Amino acid sequence: MTDTFAAPAAFTPPTRFAVPGRIAVSNRSAAVWQTATLTEIRRETPQAATFRFAVPAWAGHLPGQHLMLRLIAQDGYTAQRHYSIASAPDDDGHIELTLDHVAGGEVSGWFHTEAKPGDRVEVRGPLSGFFAWPGDRPALLVGAGSGVVPLMSMVRHHRARGLDVPLRLLVSARGPEELIYAREYGAETTPVFTRSAPRGVPAGRLAAAHLAPVLAGSGLPPGGWEAYVCGSNAFAEHASRLLVAAGQPVDRIRIERFG
Amino acid sequence: MNVTRGFTGRPRVHHPGLPPGQYDAGDDWPVLSAEVTPDLTPADWTFRVDGLVGEPRTWDWDEAHTLPESRYEGDIHCVTSWSKFGVRFGGVSLDAFLAAVRPDAAATHAVAYSHTGYTTNLPLADLTGGRAWIAWEYDGRPLTPEHGGPARLLVPHLYFWKSAKWIAGLRLLDHDEPGFWEQNGYHERGNPWEEQRYSGD
Ligand SMILES: Cc1cc2nc3c(=O)[nH]c(=O)nc-3n(C[C@H](O)[C@H](O)[C@H](O)COP(=O)(O)OP(=O)(O)OC[C@H]3O[C@@H](n4cnc5c(N)ncnc54)[C@H](O)[C@@H]3O)c2cc1C
Numbered sequence: 001m002t003d004t005f006a007a008p009a010a011f012t013p014p015t016r017f018a019v020p021g022r023i024a025v026s027n028r029s030a031a032v033w034q035t036a037t038l039t040e041i042r043r044e045t046p047q048a049a050t051f052r053f054a055v056p057a058w059a060g061h062l063p064g065q066h067l068m069l070r071l072i073a074q075d076g077y078t079a080q081r082h083y084s085i086a087s088a089p090d091d092d093g094h095i096e097l098t099l100d101h102v103a104g105g106e107v108s109g110w111f112h113t114e115a116k117p118g119d120r121v122e123v124r125g126p127l128s129g130f131f132a133w134p135g136d137r138p139a140l141l142v143g144a145g146s147g148v149v150p151l152m153s154m155v156r157h158h159r160a161r162g163l164d165v166p167l168r169l170l171v172s173a174r175g176p177e178e179l180i181y182a183r184e185y186g187a188e189t190t191p192v193f194t195r196s197a198p199r200g201v202p203a204g205r206l207a208a209a210h211l212a213p214v215l216a217g218s219g220l221p222p223g224g225w226e227a228y229v230c231g232s233n234a235f236a237e238h239a240s241r242l243l244v245a246a247g248q249p250v251d252r253i254r255i256e257r258f259g
Numbered sequence: 260m261n262v263t264r265g266f267t268g269r270p271r272v273h274h275p276g277l278p279p280g281q282y283d284a285g286d287d288w289p290v291l292s293a294e295v296t297p298d299l300t301p302a303d304w305t306f307r308v309d310g311l312v313g314e315p316r317t318w319d320w321d322e323a324h325t326l327p328e329s330r331y332e333g334d335i336h337c338v339t340s341w342s343k344f345g346v347r348f349g350g351v352s353l354d355a356f357l358a359a360v361r362p363d364a365a366a367t368h369a370v371a372y373s374h375t376g377y378t379t380n381l382p383l384a385d386l387t388g389g390r391a392w393i394a395w396e397y398d399g400r401p402l403t404p405e406h407g408g409p410a411r412l413l414v415p416h417l418y419f420w421k422s423a424k425w426i427a428g429l430r431l432l433d434h435d436e437p438g439f440w441e442q443n444g445y446h447e448r449g450n451p452w453e454e455q456r457y458s459g460d
Contacts, residue, residue, distance in 0.1 A: 011436055013372035015427055019294040022443050030444050031459035035261055051332075071263040078260075079268050080280055080340055106282075108271055114265040121263055127457070129443055130293050161285040237405060239296045250295050251376075257291050 018251035020226075023062070023129040033070070033122045034058070039094070039113055044180045048146060050086060050098045051111060055123060060089050063130035063153035064228065066256075067125030069097070071110055077081035081107045082148035084230075084256070085126065088157040095123075098180060100146040131256045133228060135163050135173070140214060140248075142206070142239045144172035145180075147215045147231025150256060152181050154228070155188065168214050172206050172235065206235075208242055215246040230256040276334050277342055278451035284341035290405045292424060293338060293439075294375050301409045304374070306356070306393060310431035313361030317428075320409070323393065326351040330352055331392055331415060338418040338450040348413050349396030353386050356393065356429075366431040370438060371412050373425040379438035380447065381414065381421055385432065390416055393426060418449035418456070 029208040036053035043049050057158035061067075063085075070080035087096035101112040133139050133154045141151040148171045157169045173179040185191070192210055197203040213219045227248050229239045236257045243253055269282075277283065289451040309315035318326075329352040336342045362383065369386055372378045385391065395402050395412040402408035407424025412419045420440050441447055446455040454460060 011370050011372075011378070011430055011432075013370075013376050013378055013427065015372065015376045016373050017294070017297045017299075017375040019373075019376040019439065022439065030457045071266040071268070072260050073266050073268045074262055075271075076260070077271060078280065079266075079282070082339055110263070110266050119264050120261050122261060124457075128440075159432050207376065233405065236290075237296060244295060250297075253295050255293055255295065257289070 005187045015163045019224060020130075020251050020254050023132045023134060030124060030127055033124050035120050036095070036123045037071075038117050038121070040117060041115065044098060045178050045182075046107070046183045048098055048100050048176065048180050049112065050085075050096050051115065052096045053095060053121075053123075054094055056093045058093055058095060059126070060091060061085050061095075061126035062129070062134055063088060063157040064132040064150045064256075065126035065128060066150065067095075067097075067123045068130075069107070070122045071107055072122065079106045082127070084153070086152055088153055088160050090160065092162055097154075098146060098149045129226065131254050133157075133226070135161060135165065137226045138166040138221040138223065139168075140227045140232035141167070141169040141171075142227065142243070143169070143228045144206070144235040144239075145178075147229075147235065147256070147258060150182070150230055151228060155184075158188075159186075166225075168225075170206065170210055172231070175203075206239055206242065208246060211242055211246045215243075215248060225254065228256075229253060231258065233257045273398060274344075276344060278336055279454050280456075281336055281340055281342040281451065284343050287341070288343060288406065289337070289339070289341060291337065292377075292405070294377065295360065296404050297375050297425055299374050299404070299409060305428075306410065306426060307428035308356055308360045310369070310432070311363040311366040311433060312431055313360075313363070316356075316360050318356070323351060323356075323410075326355045329355070331394070331413060333362040333415055334424060335415050335419050336421075337447065338420055338445065338456050342451075347398050348392060348394040348402075350394035350410065350413065352389060352391045352395060352430075353391040353412075354389060357387060363433075365433045368432045368435045369429045370432065370436055371421075371429050372427050372436055373423050374427045375401045375425055377423055377425070377439050379421050379423050380436055380441055381417070382448065383415060383433070385421075385448075386429070414434065414454070416450075418446075418451055420445065421449050
């Protein structure tokens with residue numbers, strides 16, 4: 001895997017807006033299904049839990065990447081979904097995913113009601129370099145709900161490597177109970193509670209006032225931020241508009257929508 | 260294949276329209292663009308076809324609307340595994356735009372590009388013969404910005420990342436040139452019936 005932006009394509013479209021450049025990553029492991037053995041389940045919130053897997057031949061990933069996971073029934077029927085990788089790349093042959101329990105969900109339902117250590121599922125990946133963060137540039141992370149999962153991989157990577165490059169996380173949740181990874185956040189993180197907040201903290205949606213401290217004045221690192229936005233489409237639309245309004249360049253906003 | 264203990268899955272519905280590995284998203288229409296939804300009005304929108312053609316040409320909104328109207332009613336399939344049945348799009352067949360520019364015999368592929376700079380590559384054969392559209396209506400209404408409005412490319416027989424939102428143009432080439440997701444590990448063609456999701460599939 002390399003950390004460089006890809007060379008420009010031969011054809012550069014003459015356009016008025018700009019998509020962020022991709023981040024080049026290896027594609028070699030994407031085509032192969034591997035067995036992932038569940039080793040541990042950790043509850044995060046009433047709705048979300050973290051699932052740790054042993055994937056001995058895991059090729060490694062960059063923070064922000066996701067994988068494809070499939071469950072296979074006795075008759076050969078399969079259900080496959082994308083999940084972001086929550087763990088930092090640490091080369092120990094394990095990866096972690098954090099899944100929300102979606103009401104009536106086929107795959108998340110199996111994980112939350114049936115799965116136990118020792119169970120085996122199949123994964124292929126890591127996939128998509130677009131949302132990857134190699135740890136090389138200041139990163140402004142904005143997520144909501146389980147959208148914090150790929151961003152947490154970045155925070156963990158930043159810590160594990162002791163990186164100096166600035167990193168800030170704005171994470172939105174309905175209330176403190178629903179905040180995934182609540183115990184792990186440090187000074188880099190500002191939680192935003194939309195429905196119920198601890199005493200003395202106002203509840204409300206992510207707003208311009210949350211972004212101002214990092215996008216104006218001394219909060220803005222030299223060279224600016226690479227922004228990573230992740231969550232539902234409604235949240236991604238809202239957050240990306242706020243970022244643009246606060247001056248974040250459109251071609252430095254990467255968005256992962258969970259659909 | 261490893262059978263997953265305790266996994267039965269939803270009741271099997273045999274739907275001949277559902278490609279392998281896909282599920283029916285029902286009324287949902289997930290949005291999966293990787294960039295900020297642009298503020299693009301019909302007055303700002305243009306569509307250009309150039310490259311290996313007899314006569315390159317750019318249409319604005321009104322000019323494009325003078326071409327014969329054409330509809331697609333059928334299914335769409337996203338590489339993230341959802342499919343949507345019986346959707347209705349309105350716009351103009353790509354054949355009408357291509358007829359006006361007269362593609363060279365040497366043209367074999369195209370790069371479709373968006374007003375955002377998003378690109379995707381397609382064999383020219385997938386864009387002709389009544390199988391591709393420039394679409395500006397969904398279900399009888401203007402296509403919304405998050406779904407690619409004012410106008411998007413529509414190539415419903417391929418995975419939906421090929422149907423570039425906020426379409427700005429097509430460049431015809433005599434070779435294949437990978438676009439945004441294709442450079443990112445996705446398949447060059449993306450035929451859902453052969454499950455061509457990632458390069459090497
Ligand atoms: C790039 C990417 C990364 C993602 N990362 C994460 C992550 O880190 N964590 C996470 O929790 N999620 C993540 N997601 C979302 C994840 O892929 C799944 O969409 C989610 O887990 C729901 O899947 P499911 O099988 O549980 O639910 P589904 O079975 O897909 O159901 C979803 C909803 O639709 C309804 N539904 C769908 N089909 C039917 C049907 N046939 N009959 C009845 N009802 C139906 C269900 O009732 C439910 O409300 C990610 C998505 C993407 C695209």
